[in-house]
Amino acid sequence: xxxxxLQWHPAFQAALQVELxxxxxxxxxxxxxxxxxxxLQMDTLIIKQRKDYVVRKSIGKLFRQYNIxxxxxxxxxxxxxxxxxxxxxxxxxQSDTRKVLEIPPxxxxxxxVCSHFPRELVQHLKKRYQAVVWEExxxxxxxxxxxxxxxxxxxxxxxxxxxxxxxxxxGGLEVTEIExxxxxxxxxxxxxxxxxxxxxxxxxxxxxxxEVRKMxxxxxxxxxxxxxxxxxxxxxxxxxxxxxxxxxxxxxxGILLNLVSLVRKKQKKGMAVxxxxxILEADLQLVQKMYHVLELHPEHTDTEIVELLKM
Numbered sequence: 319x320x321x322x323x324l325q326w327h328p329a330f331q332a333a334l335q336v337e338l339x340x341x342x343x344x345x346x347x348x349x350x351x352x353x354x355x356x357x358l359q360m361d362t363l364i365i366k367q368r369k370d371y372v373v374r375k376s377i378g379k380l381f382r383q384y385n386i387x388x389x390x391x392x393x394x395x396x397x398x399x400x401x402x403x404x405x406x407x408x409x410x411x412q413s414d415t416r417k418v419l420e421i422p423p424x425x426x427x428x429x430x431v432c433s434h435f436p437r438e439l440v441q442h443l444k445k446r447y448q449a450v451v452w453e454e455x456x457x458x459x460x461x462x463x464x465x466x467x468x469x470x471x472x473x474x475x476x477x478x479x480x481x482x483x484x485x486x487x488x489g490g491l492e493v494t495e496i497e498x499x500x501x502x503x504x505x506x507x508x509x510x511x512x513x514x515x516x517x518x519x520x521x522x523x524x525x526x527x528x529e530v531r532k533m534x535x536x537x538x539x540x541x542x543x544x545x546x547x548x549x550x551x552x553x554x555x556x557x558x559x560x561x562x563x564x565x566x567x568x569x570x571x572g573i574l575l576n577l578v579s580l581v582r583k584k585q586k587k588g589m590a591v592x593x594x595x596x597i598l599e600a601d602l603q604l605v606q607k608m609y610h611v612l613e614l615h616p617e618h619t620d621t622e623i624v625e626l627l628k629m
Contacts, residue, residue, distance in 0.1 A: 326391035326487070329518035330431070331362060332511040333483040334387070337375060338364075344371045360407050362387035369425070376455040376480065380469045383425040386411065389432075392488040392522075396436040396470070401443070404428055408466050428468040433488060435459075435472050457485075483515050489522040496523070574627065578620045581608045 331349050338345060348363040364385040366373075373381050388404045390396055408428055412421045430436070440459075443449040449463040457475030461468040476485040482498055499519065506512040577600060584594040595605040611626050612618075618626070 324391075324518060324522055326518065327361065327389060329487060329515050330389045330391075330484075332514035333487050334362065336483050336511050336515060337481055338373065338378060341371075341373045341375070341378065344368060345373070358407075358410070360386050360404075360411070361389045363411075376458055376477075377429075377471065377484075379455075380427055380429070380460065380467055382427050382467070384411070384421060385427045385429060387429045387431060390430075392433040392473075394432070395434060396430045396432045396439055398439050398442050400430070401439055404430065405465060423466070426466045428466050429471060430468070431471040431473065431484075433472070433474050435475070436470065440470075457481075486519060487515065491519070491523050574624045575620050577604070578608055578612070578623045578627075581605055582612055582620070582623075585609060585612055 331347070335342065335347055344367050346365040346367060348365070349361075364381065364387065366381060366383050366385075369383045373379065378385075386404060386408050388396070388400060388407075390400070405428065408426050412423055412426060415421055440451050440461075443461060443464070444451065447463050449461050451459055451461050451470075454460045454469070456477045457472045459470040459472070461470065471484075473481075473484050473487060478485045478495070478498070482502055486495055486499060496519075499516065503512055503516050507516075577598065580598055581594055584597070589597075591606050591609045592602065594600075594609070595602040598605070607627060608623070611623055615623065615626065
């Protein structure tokens with residue numbers, strides 16, 4: 319089954335809002351903010367509703383009233399060109415107003431977010447602008463001497479205690495790193511922001527393994543509820559179910575087993591074949607065949623149904 323590309327930016331947007339949840343009522347988050355009528359967008363614009371409000375988390379200590387965020391996924395990096403692009407965004411945003419200085423330049427900040435420290439960019443800023451760069455907080459670097467106050471967030475270096483989500487928004491996590499996520503997610507699993515981040519982290523870390531079944535039982539237990547919801551949404555059908563059942567025959571067997579289980583549940587609810595296929599994003603002819611076999615043999619187990627389908 320072909321895997322969909324991981325959508326890091328929406329998950330980052332959600333993680334950023336989760337991390338700043340305590341300050342949520344004082345901040346306005348504008349995702350993919352359009353700078354003009356033409357396609358020119360910031361990743362995120364955070365506006366403080368009260369100019370004098372001080373954000374509690376370290377990520378927001380630099381914030382003024384208007385704060386431009388540029389994010390790069392774990393596979394990407396912040397380049398010298400990215401710095402000039404985002405600085406250009408700030409200039410366009412400041413100038414695209416009805417009144418002169420309607421947005422005071424001193425009320426603008428830039429935040430660059432990436433997984434790895436941008437050494438080439440930092441060297442360029444020091445050489446070209448004699449900028450001063452220092453680590454103000456763990457994983458958060460301030461840059462002084464530029465047009466606008468700027469900070470660089472290196473997510474791999476952030477405090478894991480303070481930044482439970484941003485600090486783990488990547489693949490290759492160890493089980494011990496994922497456990498704190500599961501504990502916090504358990505009490506917030508109905509929140510769409512938490513759902514968006516957790517779904518991406520699960521997908522990113524499932525893909526880290528050549529065979530998902532190699533993931534340990536502890537990880538499966540931590541994410542049991544979330545994986546069940548993903549099955550309902552038709553995401554990578556059967557892989558997680560394959561882990562649960564201990565199926566060694568491979569992904570195809572796991573996919574069929576899981577699909578049979580889901581078709582059976584929908585059939586019991588009286589849903590039509592076409593509707594089931596659409597909801598599960600599955601092949602209509604395959605679902606029709608399963609539906610028919612389940613009608614003929616309702617007493618059979620999922621495994622027995624799969625064997626009948628292969629005959």
